Amino acid sequence: MLDLRFIRENTSLVQEALEKRQDSAPIDEILQLDAERRQKILELESLRHTRKETARERKVDKSSTEQARDLRAMIRDLEEEVKELDAQLGELLLQVPNVPHPSVPTGKGDEDNVVVRTWGEPK
Numbered sequence: 001m002l003d004l005r006f007i008r009e010n011t012s013l014v015q016e017a018l019e020k021r022q023d024s025a026p027i028d029e030i031l032q033l034d035a036e037r038r039q040k041i042l043e044l045e046s047l048r049h050t051r052k053e054t055a056r057e058r059k060v061d062k063s064s065t066e067q068a069r070d071l072r073a074m075i076r077d078l079e080e081e082v083k084e085l086d087a088q089l090g091e092l093l094l095q096v097p098n099v100p101h102p103s104v105p106t107g108k109g110d111e112d113n114v115v116v117r118t119w120g121e122p123k
Contacts, residue, residue, distance in 0.1 A: 002096050004034055004089065017099040022108045025096040030089065037085040044078045047071055 007014050007030060018025055051071040058068065105114050 001093050002098065004030070004093065007031070007093075007096065008034060014096070014099060018097070020104070020106050021097060021100060022106075023097055026092050027096070030092045030096070033085055033089050033092065037082060037089065040078055040082050040085065044075065044082060047075050047078065051075065 002014065007027065011027065011031065014025075014027060018027070051068065054068050054071065058065065105112060107113065
């Protein structure tokens with residue numbers, strides 16, 4: 001399975017490899033889900049920071065408990081969304097084949113391979 005960061009940073013290379021293998025994979029969908037997941041994680045970290053700040057304020061002023069409950073619920077919901085996105089991304093990443101070596105000839109199967117050398121008599 002290819003690393004998500006590799007796909008994100010080398011999208012054109014992965015697309016070319018898919019064309020060379022005459023294969024298909026949902027690269028655009030993977031990148032879209034990855035962007036959505038990264039955005040949700042940013043929101044989640046921001047909410048966690050806000051919750052931490054309100055916890056500090058609560059030590060001084062006890063009136064912000066309702067806000068803390070709302071933050072906890074929002075964080076829990078976002079964590080579930082991120083978990084679902086991770087599962088979807090995992091399924092899609094399993095559909096992406098490895099990038100072949102540049103010396104590999106273009107083709108779909110064994111019949112497209114080139115014989116480089118032989119040794120002995122084939123059976």
